[in-house]
Amino acid sequence: MTIKAIIFDVDGTLADTEDAHRIAFNKAFAESNLDWNWNVELYDKLLKVTGGKERIKYYVSDFNTAYKKPDNFDDFVKHLHLTKTKHYTAMLAAGQIPLRPGIRQLIDDARAVGITLAIATTTSPENVAGLLEVGIGKDWESYFAANGCGDIVPAKKPAPDIYNWVLDKLKLAPAECIALEDSYNGLRSAMAAGIKTYVTTNPYTHWHDFDGAAGIFEDLSDLAAFYKTTGLPLPKR
Numbered sequence: 001m002t003i004k005a006i007i008f009d010v011d012g013t014l015a016d017t018e019d020a021h022r023i024a025f026n027k028a029f030a031e032s033n034l035d036w037n038w039n040v041e042l043y044d045k046l047l048k049v050t051g052g053k054e055r056i057k058y059y060v061s062d063f064n065t066a067y068k069k070p071d072n073f074d075d076f077v078k079h080l081h082l083t084k085t086k087h088y089t090a091m092l093a094a095g096q097i098p099l100r101p102g103i104r105q106l107i108d109d110a111r112a113v114g115i116t117l118a119i120a121t122t123t124s125p126e127n128v129a130g131l132l133e134v135g136i137g138k139d140w141e142s143y144f145a146a147n148g149c150g151d152i153v154p155a156k157k158p159a160p161d162i163y164n165w166v167l168d169k170l171k172l173a174p175a176e177c178i179a180l181e182d183s184y185n186g187l188r189s190a191m192a193a194g195i196k197t198y199v200t201t202n203p204y205t206h207w208h209d210f211d212g213a214a215g216i217f218e219d220l221s222d223l224a225a226f227y228k229t230t231g232l233p234l235p236k237r
């Protein structure tokens with residue numbers, strides 16, 4: 001079957017963002033007078049849960065059980081997460097987080113041969129916009145036929161919901177698409193939606209179980225190898 005669309009995960013796939021997320025969480029904690037600090041080792045464990053608000057709740061329930069939750073805990077988490085998003089998007093706007101090797105070229109090559117592009121991520125819409133405004137340009141939205149992100153679906157990855165939402169928007173069958181992911185949760189999500197999934201690893205995810213992936217790459221610096229594995233048409237360069 002010819003590939004009609006590539007669906008991209010964002011965090012860890014389009015860019016190595018997770019450490020910036022971690023730093024932004026810590027800035028939000030400091031600004032909110034919380035003595036919480038997420039180091040790399042802890043964040044590695046916290047990544048088990050996708051979504052920033054969900055991750056904060058997971059931290060409180062499983063790693064900081066001594067913390068006495070305020071009565072309005074949901075609102076507290078929402079506000080804390082908004083503060084985190086403010087810090088994270090400031091880091092993006094400062095140009096601190098580039099796209100990963102090969103990503104910009106892949107986007108251009110795919111467009112040149114008429115392959116549809118889409119996004120399926122658990123991260124907040126502001127974060128996707130901030131990353132791609134810098135990485136692609138102000139007109140980044142016109143590159144993607146569907147932009148599935150954040151709370152648009154209630155169940156985040158590893159649930160298939162965000163991929164199903166994107167497939168619905170694209171009006172394509174799973175077999176007509178491929179997904180690009182970087183993590184165990186992302187791979188499970190795309191595969192549960194029936195989509196053939198390729199993985200690029202990063203320092204936070206290289207040890208994950210990628211059983212079922214159609215191909216695993218360290219990054220896309222060798223795009224020719226990626227095109228060969230996926231069967232995507234080689235660009236005429």
Ligand code: XBP
Pocket residue numbers: 009010011012018021049050051052053120121122123124127157183185186
């Ligand atoms: C990414 C996430 C996100 C980010 C933080 O997972 O889990 O939660 O870490 O972003 P994936 P928010 O790459 O599988 O989409 O704080 O905006 O949720």
Ligand code: MG
Pocket residue numbers: 009010011012013181182183186
């Ligand atoms: Mg990811």
